[in-house]
Amino acid sequence: MTAIDVARVRKDFPILARTVRDEKPLVYLDSGATSQRPNQVLEAEREYTEQHNAAVHRGAHQLAEEATDAYEDARANIAAFVGAKPDEVVYLKNATEGINLIAYAMGNASTSGPEAERFALGPGDEIVVTEMEHHANLVPWQQLCQRTGATLRWFGVTGEGRLDLSNIDELVTERTKVLAFTHQSNVLGTVNPVQTLVRKAHEVGALTVLDACQSVPHGVHGQSGVDFGALGVDFAVFSGHKMLGPSGVGVLYGRSELLQAMPPFLTGGSMIEMVRMAGSTFAPPPQRFEAGSMMIAQAVGLGAAVDYLKLLGMGAIAEHERELTAALLRGLGEIPGVTIVGPETTEQRGAVVSFTVDGVHPHDVGQVLDSYGVAVRVGHHCAWPLHQRFGIPATVRATPYLYNELSEVDTLFEGVRAAQEFFKV
Amino acid sequence: MTAIDVARVRKDFPILARTVRDEKPLVYLDSGATSQRPNQVLEAEREYTEQHNAAVHRGAHQLAEEATDAYEDARANIAAFVGAKPDEVVYLKNATEGINLIAYAMGNASTSGPEAERFALGPGDEIVVTEMEHHANLVPWQQLCQRTGATLRWFGVTGEGRLDLSNIDELVTERTKVLAFTHQSNVLGTVNPVQTLVRKAHEVGALTVLDACQSVPHGVHGQSGVDFGALGVDFAVFSGHKMLGPSGVGVLYGRSELLQAMPPFLTGGSMIEMVRMAGSTFAPPPQRFEAGSMMIAQAVGLGAAVDYLKLLGMGAIAEHERELTAALLRGLGEIPGVTIVGPETTEQRGAVVSFTVDGVHPHDVGQVLDSYGVAVRVGHHCAWPLHQRFGIPATVRATPYLYNELSEVDTLFEGVRAAQEFFKV
Amino acid sequence: MQLDSMYQEIILDHYKHPHARGLREPFDGESFQVNPTCGDEITLRVRLDGEQVADVSYDGQGCSISQAAVSVLTDLVIGRPAKDALATMDAFVELMQGRGKVEPDEDVLEDAIAFAGVAKYPARVKCALLGWMAFKDALVKANAVDAEK
Amino acid sequence: MQLDSMYQEIILDHYKHPHARGLREPFDGESFQVNPTCGDEITLRVRLDGEQVADVSYDGQGCSISQAAVSVLTDLVIGRPAKDALATMDAFVELMQGRGKVEPDEDVLEDAIAFAGVAKYPARVKCALLGWMAFKDALVKANAVDAEK
Numbered sequence A, B: 001m002t003a004i005d006v007a008r009v010r011k012d013f014p015i016l017a018r019t020v021r022d023e024k025p026l027v028y029l030d031s032g033a034t035s036q037r038p039n040q041v042l043e044a045e046r047e048y049t050e051q052h053n054a055a056v057h058r059g060a061h062q063l064a065e066e067a068t069d070a071y072e073d074a075r076a077n078i079a080a081f082v083g084a085k086p087d088e089v090v091y092l093k094n095a096t097e098g099i100n101l102i103a104y105a106m107g108n109a110s111t112s113g114p115e116a117e118r119f120a121l122g123p124g125d126e127i128v129v130t131e132m133e134h135h136a137n138l139v140p141w142q143q144l145c146q147r148t149g150a151t152l153r154w155f156g157v158t159g160e161g162r163l164d165l166s167n168i169d170e171l172v173t174e175r176t177k178v179l180a181f182t183h184q185s186n187v188l189g190t191v192n193p194v195q196t197l198v199r200k201a202h203e204v205g206a207l208t209v210l211d212a213c214q215s216v217p218h219g220v221h222g223q224s225g226v227d228f229g230a231l232g233v234d235f236a237v238f239s240g241h242k243m244l245g246p247s248g249v250g251v252l253y254g255r256s257e258l259l260q261a262m263p264p265f266l267t268g269g270s271m272i273e274m275v276r277m278a279g280s281t282f283a284p285p286p287q288r289f290e291a292g293s294m295m296i297a298q299a300v301g302l303g304a305a306v307d308y309l310k311l312l313g314m315g316a317i318a319e320h321e322r323e324l325t326a327a328l329l330r331g332l333g334e335i336p337g338v339t340i341v342g343p344e345t346t347e348q349r350g351a352v353v354s355f356t357v358d359g360v361h362p363h364d365v366g367q368v369l370d371s372y373g374v375a376v377r378v379g380h381h382c383a384w385p386l387h388q389r390f391g392i393p394a395t396v397r398a399t400p401y402l403y404n405e406l407s408e409v410d411t412l413f414e415g416v417r418a419a420q421e422f423f424k425v
Numbered sequence C, D: 001m002q003l004d005s006m007y008q009e010i011i012l013d014h015y016k017h018p019h020a021r022g023l024r025e026p027f028d029g030e031s032f033q034v035n036p037t038c039g040d041e042i043t044l045r046v047r048l049d050g051e052q053v054a055d056v057s058y059d060g061q062g063c064s065i066s067q068a069a070v071s072v073l074t075d076l077v078i079g080r081p082a083k084d085a086l087a088t089m090d091a092f093v094e095l096m097q098g099r100g101k102v103e104p105d106e107d108v109l110e111d112a113i114a115f116a117g118v119a120k121y122p123a124r125v126k127c128a129l130l131g132w133m134a135f136k137d138a139l140v141k142a143n144a145v146d147a148e149k
């Protein structure tokens, strides 16, 4: 049996007691888009706001001290959770901002003095991504290429939904400045071979950027949680709202030595060392990358989310998700006309199951599921090129999480069958 | 008497019932840094999170619909509050991001095709700011100049703390591409002559950027609230956390026609029109400027904050603040050795009162005040060049808001006198 | 059951048996539209005969709502003056954005009144409007109407 | 009263009557440090005599804590081997970052134990350390110690 007491866990999430559409119990299978938040997270935010709220790193009064402590304690907690040092963790509004931060900082490097030059790029330089990236880890690099004249290249995806590494030696070369890839695909569920890619990147002196949005919240089966230090990546990003935390907070991880040398991105208050009308100098990281008043309550909430995840245990969460994934793959596989897009076993694969139903458009499947109380996502899930690779405009995506019961996936199956009946296929 | 029932208002703010340092009642006079939040805002966030939380503009299920409605209804509400149309309002993490957005989008304009060219700038072009700007409205422009070769120029400040407009015709010329200035100084309290500056900018074809962080939350005395449409500015920014809203949410206002033409800044999910590996096109505003999962709960909270402000009435708030400011100016003026930095009357001036105490460093004044339960800010308040202009490293700053009692400023005076005694000056 | 209020028989009929489908030549204006959230797309062509919409032809992929809507569109506009077609579009847009609170006028909208139920599902409104957006844009490209109107 | 725990008499004495203040020549290393939150700044010079810190001279502006701390610093390091001075600095940094929970060693820190109360106010810790940061940096510039140490 699963190591998680799901019935008890569900009591912590008020929204899961809700009904939708004609009093149907909510079956929330859209945690890959955004997770729900437990009372513990809401309480931490509220307690902060009602008792300690103040500007951080600025005031000398008691509230300011308390607020600063809450903000920095959360940082230390989050950092430890992902195998990082506190000053390697930068708060962001979301993971998307983190990729943009790296891309813009690299763009700024060419006008930021000699120390920053190692980040600069221009014509002849290459950035390598993959065909399975979320738009967040693709469009910022396209734009950086457009601004600098560098060239974008990418790994293809196999029919099974794995990264096609066959041409890795042609793709990742001395010209490669950045290798950016997702830890786990938000459509296929595929877990990518981080070690292989990091080794290759470091061979050619390229920086690695890991999109950890779909791995940090879930852990990776067989490992307990994601450890950036151990993975050896240079940068990584993830979002709080996908891991039980509040909306409006994300994290950039960067190896100390790199953050030290990297020019700033957003500029303004709190990230400076000295400001004169004629020019400014900047604070050390992580402050250098945190311009303006930050999402303090949300950072505190994310710290509480990390506590919650740690209490359940990332190993137990990954195992629970593996069971749910296995049930999804099995159950959907048994419905004639359903095609799973992505690996069909739980091997190196997380709890993201996308599929199509012959003769019924994903939007219509989603609508029928909605009428059964089942919340899934339909569309290209911000991975449009990947869908093009498979020659389809859209998929239906079920993404269970630690609070989902095995019985809930049965409701999904029921809904899919009902859609087939309704549309007479 | 004041039009605000302060005793009743205070009941809505749990933190104001707190004590600090040896059971002293909290006297919170640091709202210029960040305001406190009423229960109504906390409740709105909580209700959203416990009942409707989902990804917006993406899902087809009921929660996603409800979340999208909550998010967009808040936008419409906030827009109306500042005299804007909903699609002229872009959500941000803070005001600082908003200035950076404009600066980076202008930087991107030179590689974004013909429609964007009007925003592009380079050597020979000029950006004009003022010496009283917050770092948020200064450093991003310094950096844009560094990246593009444009030149930064600035208005000086008079001894009384007003903008020195004597050389406006030399400063704002055909070379000026942007005129960026604060509506109300966060140190001096000075309210700047928006009309004069906007007229001049438009004469020469420059874009105007208004830093409204210290005006939108308070209104401007004699006017009811801030109306960007009526002011005729091209862009404006403000932050939720300074106007009773949650941390982690801010707003960029941009005239429709400009946002339509402006290239994107942050890129990723939800801001695209079409994505291919080879390149992408972008959604219309405001979506074009909202990349990734946004701070939904905080946007909803900000909507509730706007409701709260509207209920009290911006006219009443401005009048209450004027009384508090008058009391501060009078009371501090009566203490020998205290020098007010900024205008000494409430004429064209808001509720920000900064001062120095002869012989006692602002940090030490702040510490003594803290021991009286009085929370003020000490330092340069992210307006370092302004402090240099006055030849001082730092000031003590008291910033009352709608929940402050007149009696609270007396505690401040008591604390200032105690500091003088303690340091024997 | 709620589903039936969205998926009226008329909609399912048009979806299964779309009218006027396929891209035809000659044409005066063509538009390609895409729904950025779900990837649905449509290419739609308009052929004019003076003020009249002589033909509307289209191809694309999409859900039942978007496919049925464009099929109904062809019924409503082919053989009608462009000006009238746009007036019909206005009525349809009003219905779709009405959150289920706008009473449709069957004289104007004919089969399209079946979409009244869709208006209650904001996420699907874009689907129903995709073809109409393409139609209007194609008219603009054919110089039959002003972009601003 | 709480204030007294931060502002010990010793601190106020050093603040009112700072030791070794002023910038003197010659010197082997100079450092300029600034506290970005409050704008306080210090310029500090070190003159060496072999391994010994022969003189420390300084100028700047700052609050009572930062001014008193650098005054105490000069008492603690002038005439001592640079190595010992840095060991004293380590003890002082440990005390200041200890949140009031580190027991100061009077034999090492002498007058500087008066700052134990400041350690309870995290916002003021930077003030107390500003002079020491400048001292260490000046030693580095004078090539007396490694930057990494």
Ligand SMILES: Cc1ncc(COP(=O)(O)O)c(C=O)c1O
Binding pocket: A269, A291, A292, A293, A294, B032, B033, B094, B095, B096, B097, B134, B136, B137, B182, B184, B185, B186, B211, B213, B214, B239, B250, B382
């Ligand atoms: C005048 C002014 N501009 C800009 C800002 C920056 O706002 P934020 O820190 O919320 O980005 C502030 C507040 O810190 C301010 O007072």
Ligand SMILES: Cc1ncc(COP(=O)(O)O)c(C=O)c1O
Binding pocket: A032, A033, A094, A095, A096, A097, A134, A136, A137, A182, A184, A185, A186, A211, A213, A214, A239, A250, A382, B269, B291, B292, B293, B294
């Ligand atoms: C793999 C992946 N990368 C990036 C993102 C973007 O995260 P956010 O929208 O929180 O910035 C997401 C989620 O939307 C994702 O699943």
